[in-house]
Amino acid sequence: MSKTVLILLGAPGAGKGTQAARLAQALGLPHISTGDLFRANLAGGTSLGDRARSFMDQGELVPDELVLEMLFDRVAQEDCQSGYLLDGFPRTIAQAEALEARLEGLVPMVIDIQVPDSDIEQRIVGRRMCKECGAIFHLTFNAPAQEGVCNACSGALYQRKDDTAEVVRTRLEEYHQKTAPLIAFYSERGGVSAVDGRQQPDLVFEACVASIQGSGHGSSHGVNS
Numbered sequence: 189m190s191k192t193v194l195i196l197l198g199a200p201g202a203g204k205g206t207q208a209a210r211l212a213q214a215l216g217l218p219h220i221s222t223g224d225l226f227r228a229n230l231a232g233g234t235s236l237g238d239r240a241r242s243f244m245d246q247g248e249l250v251p252d253e254l255v256l257e258m259l260f261d262r263v264a265q266e267d268c269q270s271g272y273l274l275d276g277f278p279r280t281i282a283q284a285e286a287l288e289a290r291l292e293g294l295v296p297m298v299i300d301i302q303v304p305d306s307d308i309e310q311r312i313v314g315r316r317m318c319k320e321c322g323a324i325f326h327l328t329f330n331a332p333a334q335e336g337v338c339n340a341c342s343g344a345l346y347q348r349k350d351d352t353a354e355v356v357r358t359r360l361e362e363y364h365q366k367t368a369p370l371i372a373f374y375s376e377r378g379g380v381s382a383v384d385g386r387q388q389p390d391l392v393f394e395a396c397v398a399s400i401q402g403s404g405h406g407s408s409h410g411v412n413s
């Protein structure tokens with residue numbers, strides 16, 4: 189079976205995590221979010237978590253060497269043999285080049301979820317996440333049935349420490365300066381599928397599936413929308 193590596197690009201709050209959870213299920217691939225991996229390290233009190241903490245709290249990118257070691261450890265695991273879905277990685281040209289070297293000629297499929305900056309603060313400040321299963325909610329756009337309680341597992345919902353109007357400004361600056369150049373990087377290689385992230389989540393999902401099927405990657409993984 190051919191290997192599929194799918195990269196979701198997009199600004200903070202564009203909906204990468206929301207779509208990645210659904211796409212990973214539809215494609216039967218593991219969902220790998222470097223943000224989630226760092227948050228697990230923070231919660232677990234590891235030294236990696238300690239080193240990443242101040243960058244994350246301030247909305248700055250964590251230095252490439254910390255990210256790369258963690259990510260490459262993760263994708264070396266057995267469940268990534270036939271591919272994986274990357275959410276929040278790569279975030280810099282150096283990370284993209286390191287991934288390219290590791291993929292040894294395999295060209296990733298890249299989807300860019302586009303949402304204007306003017307929509308981002310509301311998305312970020314209203315987000316609530318489940319402590320237990322990581323499900324993503326929004327107080328207005330995707331409210332849980334019961335306040336503070338996860339629909340999927342009844343776990344408690346919390347607000348990320350970096351989800352404030354102040355920190356989101358730095359996160360957006362970091363995105364435009366360091367991550368947005370990846371659109372040109374991948375356009376010069378296998379191409380980038382742009383998806384309008386302002387639509388309802390179901391429509392964003394359908395657009396992602398259509399671009400995966402159009403690329404020929406969906407068939408080898410029996411994409412199931």
Ligand code: AP5
Pocket residue numbers: 198199200201202203204205206207221222223224226243244245247248249250251255275276277278279280283311312314315316324325326327329330350359385386387388389392
């Ligand atoms: P990370 O966790 O990756 O955060 P991010 O990129 O800022 O993205 P978010 O998780 O905030 O947004 P999302 O696009 O996943 O949106 P979501 O689906 O949740 O990274 C956090 C930090 O870790 C970084 O700042 C950095 O410090 C560090 N880090 C991580 N990876 C790194 C790397 N590779 N290199 C260096 N540092 C790294 O949706 C957002 C909200 O909108 C939710 O409430 C959701 O319900 C709602 N929503 C989603 N879709 C829609 C829709 N279509 N319409 C309306 N609302 C919607």
Ligand code: MG
Pocket residue numbers: 204205206221223276
């Ligand atoms: Mg996310």
Ligand code: ZN
Pocket residue numbers: 318319320321322323338339340341342343
């Ligand atoms: Zn849950």
